[in-house]
Amino acid sequence: MSMRDPICLVGGSDPAGQLPELEERPASPDVFHRRHMSARTEEHIDMQGYVARKGDRYYAVIYEGTDPITGRERRRWHPAGTDRADAERLAADLAQRRHNDGHERSSLTVAVYLTQRWLPSKKLTLRASTYDSYRRNIDLHITPTVGRVPLRRLRPDHLERLYAKLADHGRADGTGGLNPKTIVEIHMILRRALDDAARRGLIVSNPARIAHAPKRRPLSSPTSRVWTAAQLNEFLTGTSDHRYHTALWVTANTGMRRGEILGLRWGDVDLDQELLCVTRSLVSVGYELHETRGKSRTARRNINLDPTTTALLRAWRERRIDEDPEFDPDDPSGHVFSRPDGAPTHPQLLSDAFKKLVARSGLPPIRFHDLRHTHATLLLKAGTPVKVVSERLGHSTPGFTMATYQHVIPGMQHEAALTFAQLLHDAA
Known part of the structure; x- marks a missing residue:
């Protein structure tokens, strides 16, 4: 019953x-x-x-x-x-x-949900650098445009207008629009945040899964700034007397990221086996240093060294012994490319020094990260298998490496065509 x-x-x-x-008034x-x-x-x-x-x-x-x-x-x-x-x-x-x-x-508005509910809940699960990137994108690019929209009234056209505005004049300094990669990152932030909102019953469906976002372009393009082998050799030769010379040499000869170079510890270096073990990265968040485990699982990798690079690292270790009485060469926890007092080197200091050295050299200007692109480009042009290059760079898949450096492939295809024609000619 x-x-x-x-x-x-x-x-x-x-x-x-x-x-x-209170009686109802005729006038109202x-x-x-x-x-x-x-x-x-x-x-x-x-x-x-x-x-x-x-x-x-x-x-x-x-x-x-x-x-x-x-x-x-x-x-x-x-x-x-x-x-x-x-x-x-x-x-x-x-x-x-x-x-x-x-x-x-x-x-509940979009701004309140993102800044007071969703983002604080992610602080314990995100890397410090990722959390700071989310915070800056939300504060600078999302809330000024759609922050006042009630969360339950947010529609795909709100987001598409946001992306169009960011592409036209989204830079904080007012000098133009954001690049497609940044807009895609903003789209991914919104999609993840609104997925959580839908799971919690705050919205019926996720409008970011319907809205059209710009397609991610390869990280490099035909106009990427990379040096030739001759230019790179000229630069490294010209910086031989600088304290950062060994750090720059290792970067150029391994393709390691800036944070990976500065996060390297002596326990990660096996000079007898000529091997580096990349397990961490040193990043700056609000100018404060944070150590992370790298961008992805494949970012944690081993990189083989050549004899010249190994010899430079041995010489650098001897220099550290001379300049710092407290330096212990047997301490595996010490940073390889530290400051003279043994403290970690701030990433911005290395980038600033590199910029000055490039300007002094008279070579075409490139960023510090372009040493990594130069390493990959020179190896691919020399015929190194894409899988090997991908492993050295710590990419997730060889396919990502091919997509990133596809501007190098046409020249390699031409060489492949000539090689095949020569094989046929020799067999005739």
């Missing part, structure tokens, strides 16, 4: 009946007295919960809206024991709570 017992669940009424009897037909408004609130909450009985037990039944797919009403039954009064109190409490939650969801 089942019986439903509707009850009036109080929400916002005045139990003492002290509200003034939209003004109703407060007792009617309170009654509407009670009626709304009453529709959200009631008490039902099955056998000798009572249940608080809470209305949870309609299913967006089937259109059927959804209700959740909460066991409330054998006492009707307890069931009524539970139903009133749950209905009021759902009513308050519904009001909060309806007034």
Whole structure:
């Protein structure tokens, strides 16, 4: 046997009946007295919960809206024991709570959700550098445009207009638009954040999964700034007297990232086996140093060295012994490319020094990261298998390496055509 017992669940009424009897005024037909408004609130909450009985037990039944797919009403039954009064109190409490939650969801904006709910919840799971990147993109590029939009009213066209605006004039310094890679990163932030919102019932569906975002372009292009082997050799020869010479040499000869070079410890270096083990990265977040485990699983890798690079590292270790009385060459935890006092080198210091050295050399200007692109480009042009280059760079797959350096492939294909023609000619 089942019986439903509707009850009036109080929400916002005045139990003492002290509200003034305000009459409706003819000049203001939209003004109703407060007792009617309170009654509407009670009626709304009453529709959200009631008490039902099955056998000798009572249940608080809470209305949870309609299913967006089937259109059927959804209700959740909460066991409330054998006492009707307890069931009524539970139903009133749950209905009021759902009513308050519904009001909060309806007034929740995109900015409040991203900055006060979603991003703080990710602080423990994201790397410090990733968290800071999310925070800057949200503050600089997302909230100024769509931050005031109620989260439940956010639509794909809101996001598409945001992406178009960022592409046209999205730079914070007002000098133009953001590059497609940055806009794609912003799109991915929104997609992940709105996926979480959908899972929590704050929105019905994720508009970022429908909105069109710019396609990610290869990280390098035919106009990427890389040096030839002769230019790289000229630069390295010209910096032989600089304290960062060994760090620059190792970077150019391994393709390691800036953070990986500065995160390298002596325990990661096996000079006898001519091998480096890349296991961590030193990054700057708000100019503070943080050590991470690298960008991905494949970023943690072993890199073979040539005899010249090994000899330079041996000489660098001897120099560290001379310049720092407290340096212990047998301490595996010491940073390889540290400051004279043994403290880690800030990444910005290395980049600034590199920029000055490039300007002094008279060579075409490139960024520090372009040493990595130069390493990969020279190896690919020399016919090194893509898989080997991918492993040295720590890319996720050889396919990513091919997509990133596809501008190098046409020249290699031409050489392959000539090689095949020569094979046929020799066989004739």
